[in-house]
Amino acid sequence: xxxxxxxxxxxxxxxxxxxxxLLPNWMSYLFTIAMGKGLVVLGLVLLMRAGLxxxxxxxxxxxGAYVAGMLTQFAEVTDVLLILLxxxxxxxxxxxxxxxxxxxxxxxxxxxxxxxFSMILYGLLVRNQVLGSTDGFNVANPxxxxxxxxxxxxxxxxxxxxxxLVFTLGILAWRYLKSLSGYAGEAVRENEIRLExxxxxxxxxxxxxxxxxxxxxxxxxxxxxxxxxxxxxxxxYWTTSGEFVFIxxxxxxxxxxxxxxxxxxFESLRTYASAVAPYTWQMxxxxxxxxxxxxLPSGLWSLVERFQNxxxxxxx
Amino acid sequence: MKHSLxxxxxxxxxxTTGGLSLNAYAADEYKLGLVTFLSGAASGPFGxxxxxxxxxxxxxxxxxxxxxxxxxxxxDGRMITPVYLDEAGGATxxxxxxxxxxERDGVDAVVGYISSGDCLAIPSVAEELKTLTVxxxxxxxxxxxxxxxxxxxxxxATASMDNIAAARYVHENLSDLQTIAGxxxxxxxxxxxxxxxxxxxxxxxxxxxxxxxxxxxxLFAGQYGAEISxxxxxxxxxxxxxxxxxxxxxxxxxAAARGLLADNEVIFTAGETALNSxxxxxxxxxxxxxxxxxxxxxxxxxxxxxxxxxxxERFGTPPTFPAYHMAQALIGLKLAHDQAxxxxxxxxxxxxxxxxxxxxPGGKVEMSRGKGHQAATExxxxxxxxxxxxxTFTDITRYPADCVNPPDGTxxxxxxxxxxxxxxxx
Numbered sequence: 001x002x003x004x005x006x007x008x009x010x011x012x013x014x015x016x017x018x019x020x021x022l023l024p025n026w027m028s029y030l031f032t033i034a035m036g037k038g039l040v041v042l043g044l045v046l047l048m049r050a051g052l053x054x055x056x057x058x059x060x061x062x063x064g065a066y067v068a069g070m071l072t073q074f075a076e077v078t079d080v081l082l083i084l085l086x087x088x089x090x091x092x093x094x095x096x097x098x099x100x101x102x103x104x105x106x107x108x109x110x111x112x113x114x115x116x117f118s119m120i121l122y123g124l125l126v127r128n129q130v131l132g133s134t135d136g137f138n139v140a141n142p143x144x145x146x147x148x149x150x151x152x153x154x155x156x157x158x159x160x161x162x163x164x165l166v167f168t169l170g171i172l173a174w175r176y177l178k179s180l181s182g183y184a185g186e187a188v189r190e191n192e193i194r195l196e197x198x199x200x201x202x203x204x205x206x207x208x209x210x211x212x213x214x215x216x217x218x219x220x221x222x223x224x225x226x227x228x229x230x231x232x233x234x235x236x237y238w239t240t241s242g243e244f245v246f247i248x249x250x251x252x253x254x255x256x257x258x259x260x261x262x263x264x265x266f267e268s269l270r271t272y273a274s275a276v277a278p279y280t281w282q283m284x285x286x287x288x289x290x291x292x293x294x295x296l297p298s299g300l301w302s303l304v305e306r307f308q309n310x311x312x313x314x315x316x
Numbered sequence: 317m318k319h320s321l322x323x324x325x326x327x328x329x330x331x332t333t334g335g336l337s338l339n340a341y342a343a344d345e346y347k348l349g350l351v352t353f354l355s356g357a358a359s360g361p362f363g364x365x366x367x368x369x370x371x372x373x374x375x376x377x378x379x380x381x382x383x384x385x386x387x388x389x390x391x392d393g394r395m396i397t398p399v400y401l402d403e404a405g406g407a408t409x410x411x412x413x414x415x416x417x418x419e420r421d422g423v424d425a426v427v428g429y430i431s432s433g434d435c436l437a438i439p440s441v442a443e444e445l446k447t448l449t450v451x452x453x454x455x456x457x458x459x460x461x462x463x464x465x466x467x468x469x470x471x472x473a474t475a476s477m478d479n480i481a482a483a484r485y486v487h488e489n490l491s492d493l494q495t496i497a498g499x500x501x502x503x504x505x506x507x508x509x510x511x512x513x514x515x516x517x518x519x520x521x522x523x524x525x526x527x528x529x530x531x532x533x534x535l536f537a538g539q540y541g542a543e544i545s546x547x548x549x550x551x552x553x554x555x556x557x558x559x560x561x562x563x564x565x566x567x568x569x570x571a572a573a574r575g576l577l578a579d580n581e582v583i584f585t586a587g588e589t590a591l592n593s594x595x596x597x598x599x600x601x602x603x604x605x606x607x608x609x610x611x612x613x614x615x616x617x618x619x620x621x622x623x624x625x626x627x628x629e630r631f632g633t634p635p636t637f638p639a640y641h642m643a644q645a646l647i648g649l650k651l652a653h654d655q656a657x658x659x660x661x662x663x664x665x666x667x668x669x670x671x672x673x674x675x676x677p678g679g680k681v682e683m684s685r686g687k688g689h690q691a692a693t694e695x696x697x698x699x700x701x702x703x704x705x706x707x708t709f710t711d712i713t714r715y716p717a718d719c720v721n722p723p724d725g726t727x728x729x730x731x732x733x734x735x736x737x738x739x740x741x742x
Contacts, residue, residue: 025445026412026415026416026420027420029412030412030415030416033408126502126503127502129507129511132436132504133504133508134432134433134503135458135504136437137436138437138462138463151440151444229411229441230408230411230433230437230440232407232433234406234407240406267412271416274401274402274405274413275401275416275421278400278401278402279354281355281402
């Protein structure tokens, strides 16, 4: 990446942040939630490029959120950086264990097994009275390096952190996809046997992607928990994971920015759908997904590709 | 490639700013956000009856046709304009939608929330946005036990009241009570209900009670074959259930077919909403609760007669407890405004709402818990019976508010376990 484009991205990042802070509160809140979800979907997209659809990203999304919630509520740790570090490390450790089993499976078996693990977490949380069962519990306002901005400033702090994370992690993910290990994902999808003959380890490639995806999902969960101020087991429920797949399909796997844009679009679509049609907003979402699958099978990003080039370029 | 990254971010920015909309402020209307389940499993038994009640009561408040002593048109003479929102979608979505209601739609107050999870998540946002919020139906006692709120009120008693009263009822009415069994949904509501019920019974009977089996089927499972078998094998003197909605219907139909309801006493703590849907299938002698003095248990008053008649005429079915809860919340909100006077600030309305005593269609409501923010009402149980095919109730017991609600400032579970000190039951 050249210095010029890095500078441009930096300016864009600051512009997004300032824009986010200037937006009315309800919109910047929506934007922050979308950033959180976008990061989860970014991890999902990494897996999807290797031909694996996880219906269980909710597991790490929820783990991240609960670690954040428990730290603020029971350990009185409110520092955003500490919380992020803790939830990512915890989720990565869990992913490293579960991944040993999961990464042996492909296709529907991978999808179902990943879902099963997230439903196990859901079941455990529902039975846990201390953590509020299905009602969940509230998350205290975060602080940064000893600076506590209070209830009004907290959402701005999380927004700033979210934007920073999205840009850094987005650039890192973009670099990763350009690397050998990143391209190996497509190789896995196309032909595993050939990849093994070339000397690559399919298991290792998928394992690494799975762990990265788990880390990203944990960050997404942490951001959501800190900005919404409440966590509940619904975050591990399979419908939440399904929502991430929905957003991934909406955006497409063509680019690291696609999931973030799709997440912003999804959140806006959902809030306007429920304002316009309080009885039938789910139907509007359904039709939107149907339309995207029918007319843009490679997601919204294929629109950008179509505008940029006459012939569709090879991803990323 | 770098260009595509930039394009992407630009598209994202353009999209969010494009969504901006402006709201014209109208001084002669009172915009009220109303949040209930309009879709999903909780909409049929709870959300829609509550929404219907809101339509009815808001029209009556605007037209000034509520029976005396409630008077005046609208709130402070301002006509109420409702903004409806679906509660489905989970707590994260609801906190976002709450912000939208306040900051985008510019509502003056919000009345809503059936799910306890939402009721726990919303108050901190309401405090941040300084918006008067009335929780109308959710049951968890945690809302005002875990924190104090300034802008948040709940005009409904907690679910603990239902189960403390249920325990008192079976203790007093079943002469040779030795054993109990429970079937409750596997989520907070079910676990909390069962816990409050069993803990109260243990206290009332000095520990002399045996639990034969406790079943926690999945929420909305719909099939209870295995659980009914377990209840039949581990027969108990009374079966406790806090089932609601379609789960009650499914359970009653399946249990009746297998003779469980003929052989066992069953107490349905939230069974009243099933009266309309199940009707003839409910067995004689079933003990039914309505989460307060509502529906068939509502005390006679002009307001209740008006509510019953108007609701039945307009919507074809009699009002159930969620409808009463909604009416209670709206009337409470109006009376708090009336008492504070025309043009009162939010702070003045709050201070007149705190500790308010008023009469809704279900009788007296005292905002006497949670530092004046949480209601306590009486609780009623009765046995279903049929007179010439019409459902009525016998053995009705009314428990005063101070008998089945913990005093202000005490935690429900601790209060129960310490022997319910200060409970006044006469």
